Amino acid sequence: MSDDGLLSSLRYLFADFLDEQDNTPPSLPDGLPDGASSVVSDGIHLLMDYQGAAYAKLYVERLQRFVGRQGVDAATFREIARLMGNRMAYEDAIRIAQLKLAEFRDSDGQVRSTDVKKFRFDELVDALPAVAADPVLMVLDKLGWAHRRVSIPFSTASRWGLRRLKIEAWLRRWRLFSIRYSEERAWVERWLHMIGRSLEKQPSATSAIVETATMVEGYGDRYRQGLADWHAIINGLAKPTFDGALPLQDLAGAVAEARAAARPDPRQVALKRAIAEIRARALGAGASAAAG
Amino acid sequence: MPRFPPFGFWLASMDTSHLAEHAGTAGALFASVFVVATTTMRTMIPLRVFGILTNLVLITTAIPSHNYLVILVQTVVLVLNSYRLHQMLQLVRDVKKSVNSDLSMEWLKPFMTERRCEAGEVLFYKDEKAEDMLYIVSGRFKLVESGIELPVGAIVGELGMLSPSNVRTQTLECVEAGLILSVSYSKVEELYVQNPAFGFYFLRLSSARLFQNIGTLEQRLAEQTAAVSAAAPKPA
Secondary structure (H helix, E strand, O other), X not given: OOHHXXXXXXXXXXXXXXXXXXXXXXXXXXXXXXXXXXXXXXHHHHHHHHOOHHHHXXXXXXXXXXXXXXXXXXXXXXXXXXXXXXXXXXXXXXXHHHHHHHHHHHOOOOOOOEEEEEEEHHXXXXXXXXXXXXXXXXXXXXXXXXXXXXXXXXXXXXXXXXXXXXXXXXXXXXXXXXXXXXXXHHHHHHHHHHHHHHHHHOHHHHHHHHHHHHHOOOOHHHHHHHHHHHHHHHHHHHHHHHHOOOOOOOHHHHHHHHHHHOOOOOOOHHHHHHHHHHHHHHHHHHHHHHHO | OXXXXXXXXXXXXXXXXXXXXXXXXXXXXXXXXXXXXXXOOOOHHHHHHHHHHHHHHHHHHHOOOXXXXXXXXHHHHHHHHHHHHXXXXXXXXXXXXXXXXOOOOHHHHHHOEXXXXXXXXXXEOOOOEOOEEEEEOOOEEEEOOOOEEEOOOOEEOOOOOOOOOOEOOOOEEEEEOEEEEEEEHHHHHHHHHHOHHHHHHHHHHHHHHHHHHHHHHXXXXXXXXXXXXXXXXXXX
């Protein structure tokens, strides 16, 4: 074996520890609609920075489902590309550490500050690989601490703070094995699935379904609230309409109405009431149309 | 008649320490040969066999010198090597048997992990990148787009691993809570690379299942064609 071959084998063996990976960004898919190249390119670079080339490739593969698809115009495609890029770069403690380090580097070490973020214990543990996170979550559940809030400082003000941020950012190599990632993956796939179903069943509502991605953002309480509201709207309105169980003629309007009713309330009282009213109206109108 | 002391007496009265030392050195040399041979093995089954031989030689050579730590460590490794070898041989045997009988994929069960599913839960969506195959143990599961309900014992996604596009062709939803087993494609790839015999029979099995699917489709097509012909108006 040549020295070069031996060296490359050793690099491959220790790739995880050396943080060495394929840094070649995936190429843009063929047949992109007008003006989409720059948005997709931004998404690729965002995800290269967030996780790596393989993750950016997954983004491109997901987008390819909508290239040239009937009913997907340039504006809708661009919006799907933009929102999916943002969602795939979801905010966890690792991402916050990455952004804080980037801020420090971009200012050539001039900006030194401390941000304190509030997380729940289970949210922090969810960012770890499932093998490690599961037993920890079990113990936290037993102690009743899983939902306890904790303040975490992200600081570039001291050498120790920077070292800690680097360690946290280094954990990204195990991000794709985490519980949070599997949840995010399921969410993105469900969102894309709902866009696909809307294109087939009610194309006029596609933009509204695409835009629902803006409901899920951030971390902590804001993220959990947005996620719960999104599922409530999709389960209460979109899915039954696509399944043919709810005769809702204007799904886009109904989604907008429900979104307007959503409040930062963990019990979702206003949102659930609004969804129930929309459903009752649609079922009533459907029954009248059938009788008439 | 003169009485001779027993053999044990003679042995006990001799100084045998130098014999044990020589036996130990010779044994260590002999064991080294096996250690080197083990590291040269390219695939898993010969590697385990040589690993077991090395363990046995090291245990044997450690006995005269009363090296209990080596004996203990090598015994533990011996048990582990034997178990893994048994697992590998059983896997090859089961896959081979499956190729020659019902094309079932039950042999993958020992390598799968359990997962509980609730009613309404979607296991994967159409067009999603496929990364694992699933085995339905209990409950009811439906392919949403085609409306086909999968029976208990069905395997889902076994051909996705070999397909170039590697995407799900339908959405799988849990209709009634149940249990599934799953194994990642990377795990199957690992088994494939470690064990050429398994790889060969796995390819044969996958091809056989593919041909079986083609056969079923051809049969359905023939039935549909016959139905259309029967319904067509006959000339007067």
